[in-house]
Amino acid sequence: MSEQLPVAACESCVSRRDFLGRVAIVAGAIIAAGCGAAGDLTGVGSGPLPGGSVTIKIADYAGLATIGQPVEVRTSTGGSLGVAAVRTSASSFIALGMACTHEGTKVNIQGQIFNCPNHGARFSSTGAVTNGPANRALAQRTVAFDQTLQTLTIS
Numbered sequence: 001m002s003e004q005l006p007v008a009a010c011e012s013c014v015s016r017r018d019f020l021g022r023v024a025i026v027a028g029a030i031i032a033a034g035c036g037a038a039g040d041l042t043g044v045g046s047g048p049l050p051g052g053s054v055t056i057k058i059a060d061y062a063g064l065a066t067i068g069q070p071v072e073v074r075t076s077t078g079g080s081l082g083v084a085a086v087r088t089s090a091s092s093f094i095a096l097g098m099a100c101t102h103e104g105t106k107v108n109i110q111g112q113i114f115n116c117p118n119h120g121a122r123f124s125s126t127g128a129v130t131n132g133p134a135n136r137a138l139a140q141r142t143v144a145f146d147q148t149l150q151t152l153t154i155s
């Protein structure tokens with residue numbers, strides 16, 4: 001016969017409900033951080049863009065000479081900024097977030113499309129969904145093209 005020990009009241013003890021609530025909060029924070037790393041523009045890589053803007057020289061990105069060719073914008077040390085620029089005409093460009101709109105995985109540039117390595121979503125060079133499970137286009141960023149300086153400012 002087992003002996004039941006008396007349970008002492010504990011002021012610093014956590015109830016089961018409180019414990020589970022705290023676990024849920026921590027799990028949510030971890031998931032949000034994970035999504036941020038790959039799922040939104042402010043959490044990818046390092047450099048000037050997150051939360052602000054970045055200016056790039058078009059000549060630094062050979063792909064920007066070709067209409068419809070996405071190029072990944074990088075820091076001067078090669079880090080990803082989680083955004084791609086695409087020339088859409090002789091004098092216009094777009095910039096797209098590289099976070100898959102399904103679950104936030106960073107998409108890859110394959111030829112002239114974006115491919116998500118997680119569940120296979122694909123996006124056109126303008127960010128439109130061409131293959132699910134994503135059902136929203138890649139996020140567009142604001143782009144200012146300086147024709148004189150031949151630069152793009154993405155914000």
Ligand code: FES
Binds near residue numbers: 101103118119132
């Ligand atoms: S996260 Fe990209 S397809 Fe699921």
